[in-house]
Amino acid sequence: xxxxxxxxxxxxxxxxxxxxxxxxxxxxxxxxxxxxxxxxxxxxxxxxxxxxxxxxxxxxxxxxxxxxxxxxxxxxxxxxxxxxxxxxxxxxxxxxxxxxxxxxxxxxxxxxxxxxxxxxxxxxxxxxxxxxxxxxxxxxxxxxxxxxxxxxxxxxxxxxxxxxxxxxxxxxxxxxxxxxxxxxxxxxxxxxxxxxxxxxxxxxxxxxxxxxxxxxxxxxxxxxxxxxxxxxxxxxxxxxxxxxxxxxxxxxxxxxxxxxxxxxxxxxxxxxxxxxxxxxxxxxxxxxxxxxxxxxxxxxxxxxxxxxxxxxxxxxxxxxxxxxxxxxxxxxxxxxxxxxxxxxxxxxxxxxxxxxxxxxxxxxxxxxxxxxxxxxxxxxxxxxxxxxxxxxxxxxxxxxxxxxxxxxxxxxxxxxxxxxxxxxxxxxxxxxxxxxxxxxxxxxxxxxxxxxxxxxxxxxxxxxxxxxxxxxxxxxx
Amino acid sequence: xxxxxxxxxxxxxxxxxxxxxxxxxxxxxxxxxxxxxxxxxxxxxxxxxxxxxxxxxxxxxxxxxxxxxxxxxxxxxxxxxxxxxxxxxxxxxxxxxxxxxxxxxxxxxxxxxxxxxxxxxxxxxxxxxxxxxxxxxxxxxxxxxxxxxxxxxxxxxxxxxxxxxxxxxxxxxxxxxxxxxxxxxxxxxxxxxxxxxxxxxxxxxxxxxxxxxxx
Numbered sequence: 276x277x278x279x280x281x282x283x284x285x286x287x288x289x290x291x292x293x294x295x296x297x298x299x300x301x302x303x304x305x306x307x308x309x310x311x312x313x314x315x316x317x318x319x320x321x322x323x324x325x326x327x328x329x330x331x332x333x334x335x336x337x338x339x340x341x342x343x344x345x346x347x348x349x350x351x352x353x354x355x356x357x358x359x360x361x362x363x364x365x366x367x368x369x370x371x372x373x374x375x376x377x378x379x380x381x382x383x384x385x386x387x388x389x390x391x392x393x394x395x396x397x398x399x400x401x402x403x404x405x406x407x408x409x410x411x412x413x414x415x416x417x418x419x420x421x422x423x424x425x426x427x428x429x430x431x432x433x434x435x436x437x438x439x440x441x442x443x444x445x446x447x448x449x450x451x452x453x454x455x456x457x458x459x460x461x462x463x464x465x466x467x468x469x470x471x472x473x474x475x476x477x478x479x480x481x482x483x484x485x486x487x488x489x490x491x492x493x494x495x496x497x498x499x500x501x502x503x504x505x506x507x508x509x510x511x512x513x514x515x516x517x518x519x520x521x522x523x524x525x526x527x528x529x530x531x532x533x534x535x536x537x538x539x540x541x542x543x544x545x546x547x548x549x550x551x552x553x554x555x556x557x558x559x560x561x562x563x564x565x566x567x568x569x570x571x572x573x574x575x576x577x578x579x580x581x582x583x584x585x586x587x588x589x590x591x592x593x594x595x596x597x598x599x600x601x602x603x604x605x606x607x608x609x610x611x612x613x614x615x616x617x618x619x620x621x622x623x624x625x626x627x628x629x630x631x632x633x634x635x636x637x638x639x640x641x642x643x644x645x646x647x648x649x650x651x652x653x654x655x656x657x658x659x660x661x662x663x664x665x666x667x668x669x670x671x672x673x674x675x676x677x678x679x680x681x682x683x684x685x686x687x688x689x690x691x692x693x694x695x696x697x698x699x700x701x702x703x704x705x706x707x708x709x710x711x712x713x714x715x716x717x718x719x720x721x722x723x724x725x726x727x728x729x730x731x732x733x734x735x736x737x738x739x740x741x742x743x744x745x746x747x748x749x750x751x752x
Numbered sequence: 753x754x755x756x757x758x759x760x761x762x763x764x765x766x767x768x769x770x771x772x773x774x775x776x777x778x779x780x781x782x783x784x785x786x787x788x789x790x791x792x793x794x795x796x797x798x799x800x801x802x803x804x805x806x807x808x809x810x811x812x813x814x815x816x817x818x819x820x821x822x823x824x825x826x827x828x829x830x831x832x833x834x835x836x837x838x839x840x841x842x843x844x845x846x847x848x849x850x851x852x853x854x855x856x857x858x859x860x861x862x863x864x865x866x867x868x869x870x871x872x873x874x875x876x877x878x879x880x881x882x883x884x885x886x887x888x889x890x891x892x893x894x895x896x897x898x899x900x901x902x903x904x905x906x907x908x909x910x911x912x913x914x915x916x917x918x919x920x921x922x923x924x925x926x927x928x929x930x931x932x933x934x935x936x937x938x939x940x941x942x943x944x945x946x947x948x949x950x951x952x953x954x955x956x957x958x959x960x961x962x963x964x965x966x967x
Contacts, residue, residue, distance in 0.1 A: 288959075291948055292944060296924075302951055366785050426870065479866065598768065599769055712774070714774040714841060721803075
């Protein structure tokens, strides 16, 4: 019999029941809850007279709607100016009180984007099943966990039963061999993978990321990579546990300690695919060939190396793709054949569950240190992923670097990634963004998003147009 | 949940690939704490010319006359013909809520994003994946004949065209049963509470660190 993949092992160890009809009951170890996708789930519990199965398996934190300007943030929930947002955040607080669930309040130093907070607090751990009503839950797969987004009905199902009814996915290995060039990051790897397999390439699969490039990545980088599995169509992405994982997890507030730590580490040593495991699909990339990436269109697969030129619909035969490229160029206000480096962002956003961890902020600060944001850039926002990230960044003086460069230093939250709070693009504005989706209207009605790494966003902020951060770093040193 | 057995209705087009859930229901409407009322904002950025806000009276907003769902011939449609990777992006269940609230009971496309596909079944909306060539043909037939109605028979797993052609489709047995009977799957799962407890008891002994309490 062939060996098991990491996904097979995680699935097997959480299988409560396999049913004859092909579905399975899977146990869920952790659920993260935020204000946007949970109110209807709590309401469902209430209407059915049900209670949470295991209160202590859940952690709630508001992130999508929270204001990031200190002026508005300092007053807590009651001071949120948008009444609809305020009600939603207040409703999360009320629901957690009613059902006795732990939440980090809006101004708790531990508050932040759920997918930054979970690993940072040791709330999500290797070997766990982790869910949240948010598609970027795939982030936690970086810990060697089975983690994926769910809808609100399933949030309610997990609250009520601590399980989910699931169908097993197929296995895909994405192997990135070799090493990365200087200036090329996990974000570029993620975008290059999506460029290669497309936004539906991973549909129906659980992706495991492997290869030397992934083994060499920090945990922050691995989280960025797993985070964007969903942009490749896969609900979950995961990475084998190794010393990097253990070093990251050890000592986190909710991580096991003492004897329990030793027991856990012994069990986690099996959290990798067996050597003779068989994947349904294997995709390979060579690390040295990956260049800094910039999306030009309205889907994450519309991505090019920074020195690329935009596609010409006239040269595309497939009618569906031709139509999509034509529409995307029109929406983005860009010309076929023009260069990525000619695109001039009006705003820059450094943040989101993809790229708001300390390493991301360091990379951005390295680029802007001693420089100024270009006059043509109206706003450059830096939004740390959590209160803890913010505190760490300030201890390192990164906030002063950003402020001196003319950037704004904000309070933690999802912010301009999806513009549910006041941080948004105006119609027609281009944004160099470290977030994960460049869909039409995603960052604001009529807004035009270009997905890039933190270093590339920072360099674009200073240059006033996209530049190859590899040259930039050479020149700057 | 509303059961789905046989449904006949007018078909309407969403003729583009990779329709994401932001396009199906933009984020400003996700601030609602309710489960209903999303229909008027379905495809908001395509349907209207202005930027929609929560709580607005949509009947007074300027319509995009070029958007097919605004054509009189598609008024009252309940079956949506769509393209590859429909429902990609965010996990928001507000997307199927909006489709259902608008009146769609069934979506036919060559492929769907996983989370969206799953969310549909929880809301009495049947997503049907058919070969791209077949979907192409349905689009052609629909464009060619005003009032084009399809019948979807979940019991027999068939899409039936106006000229009587029967197209078989696949659907997972459990999801099919839940939809046919309109079952509440939390209730079903709770019937297995003993099995869940037995699993928990084993895990608490074998892997106690998984039960570290969030307190």
